[in-house]
Amino acid sequence: MLLEDFLALMVNGVTLGAVYAMAGIGLNIAYKPTNVFNLAQGEFVMLGAMLGWLFLTDMSMAWIVGTIGVVLAVGALGVLEERVAVAPHLKVQSHHHGWLISTLAFSIIIINIADQVFRADPRFVPSLPGTSLDTMFVGPVAFNTHQVAVLVIVVASVFAIEYVYRRTRIGKAISAVSEDRDGARLNGINPLHLTMISFAAGAAYCAFAGIIAAPLMLASTSLGLALLVKGFMAIALGGVGSNWGTLLAGIIIGCVESLSSITLSTGYRQLLLLGILLVVLLIRPNGLFGKAAGRSV
Amino acid sequence: MSRPEPILDIRDLTAGYNAIPVVQGISLAVGRGEAVALLGANGAGKSTVLRAVSGLIRPKGGEVLLNGENVAGTGAEALVRKGLSHVAEGRRIFRKLSVEDNLDLGLASVSLSRAEVQRRLEEQYSLFPILKQKASDAAGSLSGGQQQMLAISQALIRKPDVVMLDEPSTGLAPILIEEVFTKLDQIREQGVSILLVEQVVERSLEFVDYAYLIQGGRLIAQGSPAELQKSNAVKQAYMGEVSIR
Numbered sequence: 084m085l086l087e088d089f090l091a092l093m094v095n096g097v098t099l100g101a102v103y104a105m106a107g108i109g110l111n112i113a114y115k116p117t118n119v120f121n122l123a124q125g126e127f128v129m130l131g132a133m134l135g136w137l138f139l140t141d142m143s144m145a146w147i148v149g150t151i152g153v154v155l156a157v158g159a160l161g162v163l164e165e166r167v168a169v170a171p172h173l174k175v176q177s178h179h180h181g182w183l184i185s186t187l188a189f190s191i192i193i194i195n196i197a198d199q200v201f202r203a204d205p206r207f208v209p210s211l212p213g214t215s216l217d218t219m220f221v222g223p224v225a226f227n228t229h230q231v232a233v234l235v236i237v238v239a240s241v242f243a244i245e246y247v248y249r250r251t252r253i254g255k256a257i258s259a260v261s262e263d264r265d266g267a268r269l270n271g272i273n274p275l276h277l278t279m280i281s282f283a284a285g286a287a288y289c290a291f292a293g294i295i296a297a298p299l300m301l302a303s304t305s306l307g308l309a310l311l312v313k314g315f316m317a318i319a320l321g322g323v324g325s326n327w328g329t330l331l332a333g334i335i336i337g338c339v340e341s342l343s344s345i346t347l348s349t350g351y352r353q354l355l356l357l358g359i360l361l362v363v364l365l366i367r368p369n370g371l372f373g374k375a376a377g378r379s380v
Numbered sequence: 381m382s383r384p385e386p387i388l389d390i391r392d393l394t395a396g397y398n399a400i401p402v403v404q405g406i407s408l409a410v411g412r413g414e415a416v417a418l419l420g421a422n423g424a425g426k427s428t429v430l431r432a433v434s435g436l437i438r439p440k441g442g443e444v445l446l447n448g449e450n451v452a453g454t455g456a457e458a459l460v461r462k463g464l465s466h467v468a469e470g471r472r473i474f475r476k477l478s479v480e481d482n483l484d485l486g487l488a489s490v491s492l493s494r495a496e497v498q499r500r501l502e503e504q505y506s507l508f509p510i511l512k513q514k515a516s517d518a519a520g521s522l523s524g525g526q527q528q529m530l531a532i533s534q535a536l537i538r539k540p541d542v543v544m545l546d547e548p549s550t551g552l553a554p555i556l557i558e559e560v561f562t563k564l565d566q567i568r569e570q571g572v573s574i575l576l577v578e579q580v581v582e583r584s585l586e587f588v589d590y591a592y593l594i595q596g597g598r599l600i601a602q603g604s605p606a607e608l609q610k611s612n613a614v615k616q617a618y619m620g621e622v623s624i625r
Contacts, residue, residue, distance in 0.1 A: 255481050256488055259474045265436055266472035270534065271460035271489020 091225045092341045098230040098299060100337020101237040105292035106314030107321065107329040108241065113161075113285035115248075115324065116260040116277045119169055119182045123190035125311025126197070127286045130157050131293020132302035133197060136206035139294075146212045150294055154287045161286025164189050165279050173278065190307070197304045208297035216298060233295050240288070241326045257281060320360055322373025332371060335359075383590060384411030386445070387573050388433070388464070388542045393442035393452075395432035401440060402428040403597040410542060415564070415574040417584045420594035421618045426577040427469055429594070430544050434466035435459045447541065460489045463541035467534075469550065469577075471527040475520030479511050479530055482519050486534035504533045507566060525556035529563065536567060543567070544575040549583075561587055581614060593617040 106128055113121040131153055138149030168185035210216050210229040218225050248254035259267040260274045267274055293306070300306065316336055321328030336356060343352050363371065386409035396402040403425035410416045420426050432439040435456035444452040446462055456466070473482050483501055492500070505512035508529045514522060519530055528548055535543055545564070549557040561583055568574055578584040585591060585605035593601040593613050601613035608614055 252484065252488060255477060255485055258477055259485055262474050262476055263472055265456070266468065266474065267485075268436065268456040269434065269460065269466050269468060269472070270485050271457050271538075272485070273455075273457045 087223045087225065088345075089342075090223055092344070093338060094224065094226045094230060096338035096341030097334050098233055098337070099341060100317075100334035101234050101330070102292060102296040102299070102333075103310065103313035103317050103336055104321075104330040104333025105237055105240070105296070106289060106310040107317035107333055108244065108326050109285045109289035109292065110314050110318055111285075111324055111326055111329060112244070112288060113282050116257045116274065116281050117169060117173060117182075118261065119173075119186070120315075121164070121169075121282070121285065122183070122186040122311065123164055123168075123193060124285065124289055124314060125307035125309070126190045126193040127157050127161065127289035127307075128293040128296065128310045129197065129302075129304060129307030130160070130193065131290030132208060132297035132300075132306055133201050133206065133293075133304065134290070135208045135294040135297050136201075136302045139209055140207060146209070150291070153294060154290050157290030158283040158287035160193075161282040161284075162279050164286070165282035169282065170275065170278065173274075190311075194304060194307060201304055203304060205301035205303040206297075208294065208302050210298040211295060229295075229298055233299070236295060237330060241330055244326055253277075253280075316356065316360055318370070320363055320370055322370030325370070325372040325374075328370060328372025383409070384414055386410060387412045387447060388575065389443075389445040390429070390433060391443040391445070393429065393432060393444065394440045395428050395437060395442075396440060397428075397437065401597070403432070403594070406442070406594070406597075406599055408592045408599070408602070410573050410575050411589075413568075413571050413573055414590065415568050415576065415588045417576045417578060417588040417591040418594060419578060419581055419584060419591055419614070419617060422579070424594045424617070425597040426594055427546055428597075430466060430468075430546050430575075430577055434464060434544060436466075436468075457489070460538070460540075464544070465535035465538065465540035465542070466544045467531050467546060467548065469546040471524065471531050473519045473527055473530050473534065475518065477519055478516050479519050479522070480515040482530055482534055483511070483537055486537040490538055500537050500539075504537050507536075507563065508533050524551055525553075525559060528552065528556075528560060532560075532563065532567075536572070540572065542573045542575065544577070546577045547579060548576075549578060549580045557583065581618070585609060585614075 106125060109124050110120060113119065113124065134153040134156060138144045138152055139146060168189045169182050172181040172185065211232045214228040214232045216227050216229055218227055248258060256267065256272045257277050259272060260277050264274050313336060317329045317333040321332030339356055339359060340352055343355055347355060388410040390406060390408050393406040394401050394404050406429055418426050418429060431437045433444050435454050439452050442452060443450050446464055451459055451462060483504060487497060487500065510526055511530060511533060522530060548560050557580060564574065564587060576584060576588060585608065588605060591605055591608055592599055595617045600617060601608060601611065
């Protein structure tokens with residue numbers, strides 16, 4: 084393999100991995116105050132991409148206006164899901180795993196409606212303003228400016244999310260709810276508000292991921308399930324709850340997938356990725372950056 | 381001796397989990413500035429009373445008057461804003477957050493200026509100097525006694541009218557139990573009304589102005605510490621029916 088080819092595959096892999104990481108980070112955001120893995124999270128990425136096509140390409144809205152519209156619409160859908168598919172289970176301790184089926188059901192409803200509305204054809208979504216999908220070279224490295232923008236946005240978003248969790252009272256309150264829901268209530272923190280906010284934020288974040296991923300992957304209604312699986316792999320490999328770990332793991336997954344694409348078919352690539360995931364989890368059961376849950380004594 | 385006007389007045393409270401009532405017909409009062417104990421053996425229903433009063437569980441019957449307002453059935457997060465703090469059993473601090481973040485979350489229900497937040501923190505640090513030394517440490521890394529101090533401090537920082545403490549001595553060495561009671565004395569001197577649930581009977585009776593005894597989910601006796609110590613009620617509450625010849 085030529086150096087130029089290797090570098091081109093790496094650039095693709097890193098960008099693709101950043102998108103996988105965003106799907107994983109969306110899962111982390113919704114998980115933190117609820118301990119619920121939202122199985123509809125991948126469909127929020129898909130909806131971001133498809134509504135991005137509708138608003139930006141089909142309706143020719145200004146990028147910023149269309150993007151705000153998509154993020155708000157999908158964020159509202161996240162709140163609706165939390166109200167109907169998650170909150171009732173969190174209220175009743177003995178039903179607290181019911182979310183497995185209710186969030187899956189919500190995701191199936193979304194994908195079926197999206198299939199009816201958008202049909203199965205892949206759609207084009209424009210690149211970020213000021214960027215282009217045209218290939219340029221710096222030495223032997225081939226890339227486009229949209230890819231650079233995606234990477235910058237993902238890294239900046241992780242900085243911003245970590246800042247909120249570590250430095251703001253609402254972020255600390257979310258951490259408190261994730262650790263001890265009743266303890267948080269006794270400090271005047273309403274867990275219901277925070278779970279709603281987190282589901283809205285997780286959905287909006289994934290919708291934004293869909294908009295910026297679509298120019299690279301094309302928008303289609305089959306995008307959601309694929310990204311949900313990759314997002315799960317990223318959080319399992321990086322450590323549940325660790326956003327930096329999820330970012331690094333997403334990039335590793337993207338690079339392995341990209342580099343192996345020249346020798347392996349799609350099925351074998353999945354096998355290779357799952358093999359790597361299993362080996363890492365055997366050595367580090369909590370992922371690369373995950374912390375073992377402490378036991379109270 | 382007459383008791384002060386009640387700030388927390390619990391009348392005929394029935395509470396439990398699912399369909400099973402754990403406590404029935406409990407009536408007790410905490411006067412303004414008073415320290416009151418609710419004593420009883422393991423499983424008597426003491427913690428259930430506190431959980432129902434603080435809104436963690438919904439009472440099945442009765443009234444909870446806080447400053448004269450019936451707040452029975454109000455959620456825990458709303459009751460905090462009305463001046464009721466509950467330090468739950470088992471040192472319910474947020475172990476992954478720092479000591480200072482735990483104290484800051486104690487103020488989550490109130491909107492204060494940055495300067496006032498700092499003043500409240502310094503106030504708590506002067507009451508519990510060890511917390512200042514450990515301000516940036518993870519709360520989970522503190523010793524059991526220090527965690528208990530943090531849990532109490534987290535409840536006090538929002539300046540409640542009434543603090544309910546659920547077995548603050550659990551799991552602590554005798555010397556640390558004494559330290560906890562010394563701090564409770566200082567808190568009472570500040571005018572905070574206290575409802576204390578405890579199993580350390582003698583030390584609790586030394587501390588409080590008035591006490592209630594609970595057995596099998598029902599009140600069996602009440603009175604001043606001197607009256608209760610004279611009677612057979614304490615022994616009955618902890619060991620069942622006892623006949624002394």
